[in-house]
Amino acid sequence: MIELTNLTKQFGDKTAVQSLNMQVQPGEVMGLIGQNGAGKTTTFRMILDFIQPTEGTVRWNEEPIDSQKRQKLGFLPEERGLYQKETVENQVLYFAELHGMKRVDARIALQDWMKRLNVVGKMSDKVQSLSKGNAQKIQLIATVIFQPDFLILDEPFSGLDPVNTELMMEEILNLKAQGAMIIFSSHNMAGVEKLSDQITMLRHGETVLQGRPSEIRNQFGRTNIYLEAPVSDEALLAIPGVEKLEQQGAGRHLQLRDEQAGRQVFEVATADGYIPVFAQEPPTLDAIFREEVAAGERQ
Amino acid sequence: MQMKQLLIVMRQTFLSRLKTAGYWLLVLTPVLIVAAIAGVVFLMQATQNNTPAQVGVVQSKTLSRDLDQDKALHVKAIYYLNATQAKKALDKDQLDAMLTEKQGNFVLTKRADGQTLNQATLKNVLAKYNTTRRAQQLHLKERDVDTLTQSPKIQTHVQSKKGVNQNGDNSTANYTFAVALGILIFMFLTSYVGMIAQEIANEKSSRIMEILLAATSPGVQFFGKIGGIGLLAALHGLIYVVLGLVVSVYLPKIPQLQQVNQVLQGIDWNFALMTLLIVFVSILLYMVLTAIVAAMVNDLSQVQQAVAPVTYLSMFGYVLTFLINGQPHNVFLNVVSYLPFFSQTLMPARLGLQYASMPEAWIALGLEVVALYLLAKYGLRVYKQNVLTYREGNITKIAWMSLKGLFKS
Numbered sequence: 001m002i003e004l005t006n007l008t009k010q011f012g013d014k015t016a017v018q019s020l021n022m023q024v025q026p027g028e029v030m031g032l033i034g035q036n037g038a039g040k041t042t043t044f045r046m047i048l049d050f051i052q053p054t055e056g057t058v059r060w061n062e063e064p065i066d067s068q069k070r071q072k073l074g075f076l077p078e079e080r081g082l083y084q085k086e087t088v089e090n091q092v093l094y095f096a097e098l099h100g101m102k103r104v105d106a107r108i109a110l111q112d113w114m115k116r117l118n119v120v121g122k123m124s125d126k127v128q129s130l131s132k133g134n135a136q137k138i139q140l141i142a143t144v145i146f147q148p149d150f151l152i153l154d155e156p157f158s159g160l161d162p163v164n165t166e167l168m169m170e171e172i173l174n175l176k177a178q179g180a181m182i183i184f185s186s187h188n189m190a191g192v193e194k195l196s197d198q199i200t201m202l203r204h205g206e207t208v209l210q211g212r213p214s215e216i217r218n219q220f221g222r223t224n225i226y227l228e229a230p231v232s233d234e235a236l237l238a239i240p241g242v243e244k245l246e247q248q249g250a251g252r253h254l255q256l257r258d259e260q261a262g263r264q265v266f267e268v269a270t271a272d273g274y275i276p277v278f279a280q281e282p283p284t285l286d287a288i289f290r291e292e293v294a295a296g297e298r299q
Numbered sequence: 300m301q302m303k304q305l306l307i308v309m310r311q312t313f314l315s316r317l318k319t320a321g322y323w324l325l326v327l328t329p330v331l332i333v334a335a336i337a338g339v340v341f342l343m344q345a346t347q348n349n350t351p352a353q354v355g356v357v358q359s360k361t362l363s364r365d366l367d368q369d370k371a372l373h374v375k376a377i378y379y380l381n382a383t384q385a386k387k388a389l390d391k392d393q394l395d396a397m398l399t400e401k402q403g404n405f406v407l408t409k410r411a412d413g414q415t416l417n418q419a420t421l422k423n424v425l426a427k428y429n430t431t432r433r434a435q436q437l438h439l440k441e442r443d444v445d446t447l448t449q450s451p452k453i454q455t456h457v458q459s460k461k462g463v464n465q466n467g468d469n470s471t472a473n474y475t476f477a478v479a480l481g482i483l484i485f486m487f488l489t490s491y492v493g494m495i496a497q498e499i500a501n502e503k504s505s506r507i508m509e510i511l512l513a514a515t516s517p518g519v520q521f522f523g524k525i526g527g528i529g530l531l532a533a534l535h536g537l538i539y540v541v542l543g544l545v546v547s548v549y550l551p552k553i554p555q556l557q558q559v560n561q562v563l564q565g566i567d568w569n570f571a572l573m574t575l576l577i578v579f580v581s582i583l584l585y586m587v588l589t590a591i592v593a594a595m596v597n598d599l600s601q602v603q604q605a606v607a608p609v610t611y612l613s614m615f616g617y618v619l620t621f622l623i624n625g626q627p628h629n630v631f632l633n634v635v636s637y638l639p640f641f642s643q644t645l646m647p648a649r650l651g652l653q654y655a656s657m658p659e660a661w662i663a664l665g666l667e668v669v670a671l672y673l674l675a676k677y678g679l680r681v682y683k684q685n686v687l688t689y690r691e692g693n694i695t696k697i698a699w700m701s702l703k704g705l706f707k708s
Contacts, residue, residue, distance in 0.1 A: 048513050050687045067301055067516065075513035081506035086315065097307050098514040142510070152513075 001025050002047075002150060002181050007056035009042050009205075016042040018205045019056070024181045024198070026149070029172065031196030031213075032185040033285075035293055038202040040185040041078065044152050047183070048075060060150065071100040074148035078155045078185075080139045082127045088114075089123035092142045099146040106145060113141040117167060133164050140168060144175060151175060153184035157191055169195060189286040201289065203296045209288070217282035224283055225254040225265055229275035239264045251277055304519045305526065308511075312527025316494060317534075325490045326535050329483055330542060341553075351375045352414035355385035355397040362400065365428050372420045403429055476651055481620030481644045484578050487535070488585055488613050488643065495528050495586045496593040496606045499686070504598040508686060517683040522675075525586050532582045536575045543571060573660045574647040580667040581643030584674065585613060591678045594685035601694045608699060616641035620648050627654040637663045639670035 007020040017039040024030045032040050046053045049065065060069050083091050089110065096106035110123060117137045121130050127138065136159065144151065156172070157165045165188070172195055176182055186192050192199060193213050201209035209216050227236075228251035236254060237245055241261025245254050256262060262280045269275050283291070316322050352374045356363035358381070366376035377394070379385035385397040386408075395413030399406045405425055409416065427448070434444040502508040511520055589609050596605045619632060623645065626632055636645035636655065642663040649655035690697055 045687075048509075050509070050512060067304075070514055073513060075510060077506050077509045079506040081502075081508075081510060083315075083501075083507065084505075090315075094307070094311050095510065095514070098304055098511065 001061060002183070003057075003059045003062070004043075004047070005057050005059070007043065007046060007058065008054050009039075009046060009051065010054045015205050017046070017053075017202070018207075020200075020202075020207055022183075022200055022210075024183060026179045026181055027176055028197045029176050029182040029184070029195050031192040031199045032183060032202065033187070033189070033192055033199060033289060034185075034202035035296075037204075039205040040202060041154060042205075043202075044075075044154055044183075044185070047152060048073075069150075072146070072149040074099075074143045074146070074151045076139065076143045076151075076153045076156055078158065080136065080159075082135060082139060082142070084128040085126060087124050087126055088121065088130070088138055091127070092138065092145060095142045096145050099148075101146045109145050110141065113145060117141065117171075132159070133161060136160060136164060137167075140171065144171065147178065148175075148180055151180050151182045151184075153182065155186060156184055157186055157188045165191065189284065189289055193285045199285070201292060203292060208292055208296075213285060216288065217285065220283050220288060221259040222262060222280045222282050223256040223259050224281050224287075225256065225262060226277060226279045226281070227252050227254060227265070227269055227275070228277035229269035230272065231269050235268055236265065239268060301516065301519055304515045305523050308515070308519055308523025309526040309530065312498060312524050313530045316498075316528065316531055322494075322531060325487070326538055328486075348414070350414060352395040352416045353377060353393065354416070355379050355388055355394045357382050357385050357397065357399040359400055361432075362398070362425075362428055366398075366421075366424060369420070369424050372417060372424055374416065403432075478621060478624075480574070480647055480651060481617055484581075484644045484647070485613060485617040487532070487578065488582060489610060491528055491532055491582045492585050492589045492606060492609055492613070494531070495524060495589050496602050497599070498524055498528065499590055499593040500596045500599050500602045500605075503594065503596065503686060512687065517686060518679055520686070521590060521679050521682050525583065525590060525675075528586055529579075529583050532579055536579055540571075540575070569657060570647075570650055573650065573657065573664070577646055577660065577664050577667065578643050580664060580671060581640070584639060584667060584671045585609060587671065587674045587678050588612075591681050591685070594682045595688075595690065595697055596694060597689050604694045607695055612640055616644045620644045623648050623654070624652060627652075637666055639667045642667060 002022075002024040004020055004022040007017060007022075008015070009017045020039075020043060022030060032043065034040055042051070045051045047058050047065070049058075058065060063069075065073065089107070092110050093103055093106045096109070097103055101109075107123075113119075114121075114123070114137075117140070119130075119134050119137050119141075121134055127135055130138065140156075143153075151172075153172070156168055160168060169191060172182060172184070176195075184195070196213055198211060199209065199213050199216060200207060211219075226248065233245055233252070236242055236252070239261060241256050241258045242265065243255045243257045245252055247253075254265060256265075259280070266278055266280075269278060354366060354374045354376050356366060356376050357379050360378050363376040363378040366372060366374055377388075379388070379397075382397070382399055385394065385399075388394045389397050389408065389410060392410065394410070396407055396409040396416055399408075407416075407418075407421070430444060430448055431441075434441075499508075502511065508520070515523075589606055592605045592609060593602065596602055616635070619635060619641070623632055632645065633649075633655075635641050636649050637659075646655060646660055646663040650657070650660050
């Protein structure tokens, strides 16, 4: 288990991360979200021992992360880096060896990974000759080829096209299924919700939300209705508790002040009988994120 | 665990650089330059026209015979009854020069495109001819004339710290050697400094360093890189030792390269190995210093700027090497030649010129090793601070500040 306790980092009089607590169990994914500068990368840097925390501890199975444990730790930085003039084989095998993998095993695993991720290119190709998408796949392979027990992914979907994003998500889920502990940061809220067992949201270094995605969403109540029904906007806006209404695709999206207002909306919408869609849901993670950011700016 | 990772980083650094054309160009450039010079000298000697110059001597059979018999002058003298005949032969390119005499004074008329004639030797022969003629007029015996005109012989022995060199004063050759050595050492040093700087700056600017440090430690990266490039320098030295062995066996056997042989006369294996050791340790020393400053750059375009202070440092010793010849007792040069960061050019040059003894060179080497140990120990801390920090501002200033803070606790 990875356990962050009271993790704090101050740069001069600026607090980058404030008393962060977090636990990640084997086979669990923690999504770390927040605006740029919220403290996500600083948190990763403290976990990786790139910088020393001002306060607090990082423990892996109740012990500090030593050189032995680092061998089973994979890290994908936000700004990707590969040796452009080296061959795919040379550099992936180099990274694998640094993580304690035998060269011969790494070569077999690399062939397997390249096939699985549909990398267009040969092991003997230089990275500079690969397309951006294929280079990103090689970067992922270099991060996970040694089957890490603990994986840190800083913005893993940044710069990826939808196909590669999906591919990346599948691999993260595969690693999770194999028992890896994964912490990742992302601005892709759909991805965060899909992958994460738990979410931590940071704002100016402070933890503002933490928990399972469904629990977090439910904290805000079922205040969102998506409706496809033959009823006028005026009739809907006249219902007490309906705060806002806007067109959304083939239907309308209603924002409620109180989730209890949903019953009345349902009654008005179904007054003439059958309607194709009535969905009352908590706000999306994306909406919660925006709301929290806006709240932070108001403070 | 860390030792295994250290060896992996060393191997990767060594092999990736070994495959580059730049490394082999660095190793082979001096060899190619020496080979090119030797080739040109050989070619010049081999294609030289050895036909003796044809010199027409007007009216004096004795002089004609004297010129013909002088081996040092190496001419074919032809006697002519008068100047007109000789002039005709000169015009028809049958002669390279004509020599006429009037009351002990001589006039030499040369063809512009004729064979070269050594005028200094000719002057000696003519002086001897005049002396002999006057001696005959004075009824002196030939033996007496020889005794009177014999010049004293001077044999030069150079007493140095290595003992007495029976081969004489070789100061010009020694100076050439010291300067050449200084240039080569400076070239190697700056090349290896450039290599380590590129290596670290590339990994830092491309963020590969973050991936590497997630798996290893700054110490493994720091010493692994220096070790890998150090191995390249060691291989470089080994290649020169092997080439030196080959040259030492074959060079004396090539008569056309006697001049080169003469320049290398003062060099022995002790000197060569000591020079290699001093240079190798200094390369490591400079690499440690460079690794510290290169860890500060944010992108590759800042590398030159960041390592500028290191280059200035190495240039100081290099420039002083040009002044060392003829200054065996200069206190400043002697003191500086022991100091780490400067001794790599000065001490081998002093040793080569026989201004310094082998024990003195050992002292310089020992001081270099101590400096290397201290710099590596304290430098790792600064490297660790710099390698994951991306700072804005004047990189040279930051580099100086970083170096100033090296030994602060």
